[in-house]
Amino acid sequence: xxxxxxxxxxxxxxxxxxxxxxxxxxxxxxxxxxxxxxxxxxxxxxxxxxxxxxxxxxxxxxxxxxxxxxxxxxxxxxxxxxxxxxxxxxxxxxxxxxxxxxxxxxxxxxxxxxxxxxxxxxxxxxxxxxxxxxxxxx
Amino acid sequence: xxxxxxxxxxxxxxxxxxxxxxxxxxxxxxxxxxxxxxxxxxxxxxxxxxxxxxxxxxxxxxxxxxxxxxxxxxxxxxxxxxxxxxxxxxxxxxxxxxxxxxxxxxxxxxxxxxxxxxxxxxxxxxxxxxxxxxxxxxxxxxxxxxxxxxxxxxxxxxxxxxxxxxxxxxxxxxxxxxxxxxxxxxxxxxxxxxxxxxxxxxxxxxxxxxxxxxxxxxxxxxxxxxxxxxxxxxxxxxxxxxxxxxxxxxxxxxxxxxxxxxxxxxxxxxxxxxxxxxxxxxxxxxxxxxxxxxxxxxxxxxxxxxxxxxxxxxxxxxxxxxxxxxxxxxxxxxxxxxxxxxxxxxxxxxxxxxxxxxxxxxxxxxxxxxxxxxxxxxxxxxxxxxxxxxxxxxxxxxxxxxxxxxxxxxx
Numbered sequence: 001x002x003x004x005x006x007x008x009x010x011x012x013x014x015x016x017x018x019x020x021x022x023x024x025x026x027x028x029x030x031x032x033x034x035x036x037x038x039x040x041x042x043x044x045x046x047x048x049x050x051x052x053x054x055x056x057x058x059x060x061x062x063x064x065x066x067x068x069x070x071x072x073x074x075x076x077x078x079x080x081x082x083x084x085x086x087x088x089x090x091x092x093x094x095x096x097x098x099x100x101x102x103x104x105x106x107x108x109x110x111x112x113x114x115x116x117x118x119x120x121x122x123x124x125x126x127x128x129x130x131x132x133x134x135x136x137x138x
Numbered sequence: 139x140x141x142x143x144x145x146x147x148x149x150x151x152x153x154x155x156x157x158x159x160x161x162x163x164x165x166x167x168x169x170x171x172x173x174x175x176x177x178x179x180x181x182x183x184x185x186x187x188x189x190x191x192x193x194x195x196x197x198x199x200x201x202x203x204x205x206x207x208x209x210x211x212x213x214x215x216x217x218x219x220x221x222x223x224x225x226x227x228x229x230x231x232x233x234x235x236x237x238x239x240x241x242x243x244x245x246x247x248x249x250x251x252x253x254x255x256x257x258x259x260x261x262x263x264x265x266x267x268x269x270x271x272x273x274x275x276x277x278x279x280x281x282x283x284x285x286x287x288x289x290x291x292x293x294x295x296x297x298x299x300x301x302x303x304x305x306x307x308x309x310x311x312x313x314x315x316x317x318x319x320x321x322x323x324x325x326x327x328x329x330x331x332x333x334x335x336x337x338x339x340x341x342x343x344x345x346x347x348x349x350x351x352x353x354x355x356x357x358x359x360x361x362x363x364x365x366x367x368x369x370x371x372x373x374x375x376x377x378x379x380x381x382x383x384x385x386x387x388x389x390x391x392x393x394x395x396x397x398x399x400x401x402x403x404x405x406x407x408x409x410x411x412x413x414x415x416x417x418x419x420x421x422x423x424x425x426x427x428x429x430x431x432x433x434x435x436x437x438x439x440x441x442x443x444x445x446x447x448x449x450x451x452x453x454x455x456x457x458x459x460x461x462x463x464x465x466x467x468x469x470x471x472x473x474x475x476x477x478x479x480x481x482x483x484x485x486x487x488x489x490x491x492x493x494x495x496x497x498x499x500x501x502x503x504x505x506x507x508x509x510x511x512x513x514x515x516x517x518x519x520x521x522x523x524x525x526x527x528x529x530x531x532x533x534x535x536x537x538x539x540x541x542x543x544x545x546x547x548x549x
Contacts, residue, residue, distance in 0.1 A: 009331060009334070009335045011331075011332040011335050011336060014332065014525060015519055016331035035519070050340075052340070053196070054312075055184050055185050055186055055198055056184070056312060057184060057283075057284055057287070064174075065285050065286070066285070066287035067284060067285055069198065069200050071184075071186060081312065099200075099201065099204050117198045117200045117201045118181075118201070118204055119204060
């Protein structure tokens with residue numbers, strides 16, 4: 001039997017409870033420090049498989065900027081970040097792109113999609129209409 | 139050019155202010171932005187965690203900006219891009235320059251200041267050593283990586299544990315750089331707790347509290363920095379110096395509200411927030427001039443910025459309609475025991491008082507925020523300098539207050 005003590009800071013809400021957990025053969029023996037049941041859920045998930053949203057960028061051609069920001073549309077296993085980043089490094093898009101457009105579906109087998117987090121068009125910035133209005137100064 | 143309301147700056151504060159000025163009935167709202175796009179710093183903040191309170195969504199910075207920009211467009215706000223405001227007078231005349239129109243003069247009824255803040259750089263903290271390439275503020279590095287697609291270096295040391303520094307530590311590791319450590323002069327971290335976990339612990343990046351950088355080495359390019367422990371008075375402790383080899387030093391050592399225009403207009407500035415002294419309506423000491431967001435005081439969350447932006451926009455619209463006279467009386471709001479900063483700094487008895495409070499020292503147990511007079515006590519589970527507390531005090535409870543209002547935090 002192996003007993004392990006681990007320390008977590010829950011990130012579910014801004015309080016950030018510091019939670020001490022003792023496990024024996026992977027089973028939780030004791031848990032203390034969490035102010036609510038969400039802390040317990042957080043720790044259970046952390047022990048099983050830490051999940052995070054990944055945000056990054058991909059190269060884009062024809063825009064004013066070199067990079068387009070992207071995200072996974074759901075949290076994915078943290079350990080798969082390197083695989084997702086390797087796939088993203090292969091991507092080169094061309095304008096136009098709309099916000100929420102899927103860039104890679106089921107990325108690295110996670111079941112999550114990578115989506116654009118902003119619009120970009122040829123004029124550079126997805127804000128062409130607004131820029132034209134800038135010249136219309138009364 | 140005439141306008142009901144002119145908003146200077148189109149970050150989250152300015153976008154929200156312009157939107158809510160229009161929603162509150164201002165007919166002719168002008169939003170002035172010096173860059174070629176709206177959105178301010180949100181454009182380069184590609185991480186998530188924006189708008190949890192305002193939109194009940196976990197947006198990234200660009201998503202949050204695009205959603206607000208869409209709303210601003212529908213509200214028929216006139217946006218002037220590439221437009222740099224160069225002057226503001228106390229009678230609310232704005233001078234701006236724009237590549238198409240040259241010099242513009244705008245005479246709005248109400249003005250909203252939303253210029254945000256700027257990063258403190260090496261000059262603000264006086265680090266000794268050579269002047270090689272490879273020293274950047276965290277926000278500049280963020281722009282290089284997220285918008286221009288350049289990695290600022292491969293072996294990185296970060297001085298200061300502000301949120302941008304923590305976010306960049308993670309970002310640089312994801313892009314293949316090695317972050318050797320984050321060094322914080324204070325005994326407690328500067329950034330939000332969730333960023334310590336998700337940005338540092340998740341990637342095994344060490345955080346060294348009560349440490350600073352005392353020397354920078356390297357001729358053409360940074361070759362290393364000397365870190366050193368500090369004592370309670372924040373003075374370096376002799377004998378604890380250690381050379382850390384690296385090619386890049388990022389600085390995340392605080393933000394300063396950007397108030398050059400406010401000063402020109404004669405707006406009274408607070409010595410401790412470094413922003414305009416404001417009332418609960420976001421009105422400054424100059425009638426018809428309102429301020430919001432990080433130009434007022436540096437907020438932790440975009441939700442707080444938006445809350446002040448909403449208020450400033452509504453107030454400016456009201457002022458433009460001639461429905462907002464100068465306050466009949468005011469009470470100063472002052473920082474008491476264990477309070478480093480309180481915003482707003484003045485109460486004008488016109489609405490509920492929403493206070494943003496930053497504690498001086500961390501207290502990791504139940505505390506009471508005391509507002510006196512009238513002697514209101516509010517319980518909070520903790521007080522942390524890196525996490526602002528926000529409380530709302532109903533107008534009725536403050537009606538009889540005379541003299542100044544002191545805000546303190548008690549164990």
